[in-house]
Amino acid sequence: MVTETKQRRSAGRPAAGATDLPSEAEILSRGLAAFAELGYEATSVRELSRRLGVSHNFINDRFGSKEAFWKALIDRAGSPIMEPLHELLLTTYDDELDRFRDGIRAFLRLALANADMTRIINQESGTGGPRLDYLYQRHVEPIVIALTPGFDRLVAEGRIRAVPLHVMVFSVIAMTGIANHRGILRLIGSYEDIPYSVLSQQLSEIVLDGLILDRSTG
Numbered sequence: 001m002v003t004e005t006k007q008r009r010s011a012g013r014p015a016a017g018a019t020d021l022p023s024e025a026e027i028l029s030r031g032l033a034a035f036a037e038l039g040y041e042a043t044s045v046r047e048l049s050r051r052l053g054v055s056h057n058f059i060n061d062r063f064g065s066k067e068a069f070w071k072a073l074i075d076r077a078g079s080p081i082m083e084p085l086h087e088l089l090l091t092t093y094d095d096e097l098d099r100f101r102d103g104i105r106a107f108l109r110l111a112l113a114n115a116d117m118t119r120i121i122n123q124e125s126g127t128g129g130p131r132l133d134y135l136y137q138r139h140v141e142p143i144v145i146a147l148t149p150g151f152d153r154l155v156a157e158g159r160i161r162a163v164p165l166h167v168m169v170f171s172v173i174a175m176t177g178i179a180n181h182r183g184i185l186r187l188i189g190s191y192e193d194i195p196y197s198v199l200s201q202q203l204s205e206i207v208l209d210g211l212i213l214d215r216s217t218g
Contacts, residue, residue, distance in 0.1 A: 081117060089146040118176045121176070
């Protein structure tokens with residue numbers, strides 16, 4: 001009788017160690033997509049559980065809370081974008097302008113290839129608060145700190161426009177807004193048919209043409 005009761009109670013609710021649970025990668029990918037689509041406040045634990053195909057207690061049991069789950073997603077999704085940029089900033093360049101150019105192109109390429117993370121960044125930027133602070137301190141601030149010395153040198157040398165660093169960063173991040181405006185862009189033209197590498201190149205050139213004063217290199 002006890003066994004039958006357990007079986008009835010657990011129907012449709014796989015245990016934490018069950019083999020039919022989604023993989024860790026699937027859990028993180030589906031969770032990120034839910035937050036990107038609905039926003040943090042509108043994404044309930046019940047809705048997350050439904051999309052993940054897990055029991056209602058799974059998120060709290062595995063991660064501790066919805067907020068902790070969100071942070072795990074941000075850390076997992078932020079790394080593919082920010083780690084290559086940090087490596088690029090540590091790479092030796094003969095010309096600092098080449099690093100600047102490559103960094104903008106790389107960021108836009110990586111951001112467009114990770115659209116769910118980009119949408120979440122844009123959402124949290126509009127809301128502000130502890131989640132944005134977490135996102136910024138963990139993933140954005142280290143890049144800004146590493147970028148600042150080279151940016152300041154290029155401004156001092158007159159090779160890029162003398163705009164504040166935050167204005168330059170905004171001009172690049174603004175281009176990632178394409179992730180939030182796919183509906184209207186589909187009506188204007190099929191941008192989704194353009195490979196990320198080509199689209200990021202086109203967007204980066206718009207930014208670079210407005211910032212770089214030295215035209216000696218392409």
